[in-house]
Amino acid sequence: MRPALEGLKSAVEGGLPGVTLQLEGSVLMVEAKDVPRVCRFLKDTPAYEMDYLANLTAIDYPPDTLEVVYHLCSMRQKHGPVALRVKLPRANPVIASVTPIWRGAEFQEREVYDLFGVIFEGHPDLRRILMWEGFKGHPMRKDYVPEDQDAPDERA
């Protein structure tokens, strides 16, 4: 069961003055600066109790935008998922980490950092997780050019 998004939108806007959400299809667009407040509100409000961050990922929309996507659920009330999206400037994608709110974000934010290059401020241990240390670039960005496997090895 998914909670009604209009109701959720007005509850968030009513509870947090100065925050506005945009409803686009089945997605709630949140402004980057509001993310920690909105997340904490959704987690702590008894009507929603979004205690479970099911999924966190990103989408690359070159040339200008990168979006971070959150899917939130409530384990206690057994509803969800609700999708939140945040637009970030592609040249400088910085957003507050939600790891202090949900530990479950720890590895998922590291993965998004690794593959998309999004910086999560306040993350306890933001390192690459799937690619190796010293790897250059972010392979899930649309303009990433994979290394030519057949090219002669320059080190040889």
Next chain:
Amino acid sequence: MTEPLLDTQLLEVNLGPQHPSTHGVFRMQALLDGETIVKLKPVMGYLHRNHEQLGEGMTYIASFPFTDRLDYFCAMTNNLGLALAIEQLAGGIEVPERAQYIRVIMSELTRLVNHTAVIGFLLNDMGAFGTPLLYAFREREKILDLFEMASGSRMMCNYIRPGGVREDVPEGFLERASRIVAEYPRFLDEFEALLTQNEIIRQRAQHVGVLSKELAINASITGPMLRASGVDYDIRKVDGYGIYPRFAFRIPLGTVGDVYDRYYVRILEMRESVAILQQALKEIPPGPSISPKGLQLVKSPRTFRPPKGAEAYGRIESPKGELGFFLASDGSPQPYRYHVRAPSFINLTVLEDLCLGHKVADVIIILGSIDIVMGEVDR
């Protein structure tokens, strides 16, 4: 406090990456005080092949064989997760009754395969070399034969499709499956007689790697590991996808959240799977195994162009936890974004919390009780 007689220092040790108890190529950097774990950092990515980027370079249907290789113990449920996400993205594709039943049968057989194998491995990690694992693999092999009958492959099944399944099960499949399912409780009894009350297992597993309810929820833990900590959350019940609401089954819960509970919850889940299978095998109706719309999608994958901006998050209760597929479309025949929410990757988040203060030997069984498959962790 007295001064120690000898100078001691912390020792950094690498467990893995190539080690039989790490269940694949997985490394743990551990900081030890004597035998006790002070710090532990998992290192992964050795099997990373950017599954998601591959998926974005091909049609939706073409990803199915690749999903087999995520959690290579559970190809059928991986296929089902992607099929549900595609059905959702298409705005609903009808699935014929018979296909719904086949999906449930395959999913629950997969759960039996996975839980049987993981308990075998766990016992191996505890030092019961070989014997329990071979018992487990003997039973697993019977079910893999069934998968081979239906799909042509033991493990890389590539069988479930949006709108149904690739083809109907062959003649004799249902009878053979019924026989195997009917015999399964006997195997479980035998297995349990050897293990559940076993003094050594209790000594090794009880109160080791305790995961509290609060941390389990907060850290997005799912699957048997979550339920062993006493949280009643099973997506088969919560979302009721497919035809699961038709079957009577219970959700076994643990009380302590230790390695022993994680072992025992899996045993109980297998008994519930057997109950679901018995109902499904009895009630399965004749009929088509894929709907016309699904067949069209499978036959000509490039005609499937979801509208620009459409997105879907399909999730199922895989044997390891919540397996989610996130798809976003830009109106082309290929997904603009294809993301896999892998349960065993996220379940590893709490590995360090579970291991702190325990001995090195406990790390091995804690890792075993999380149930990871590197194909899915690294993607």
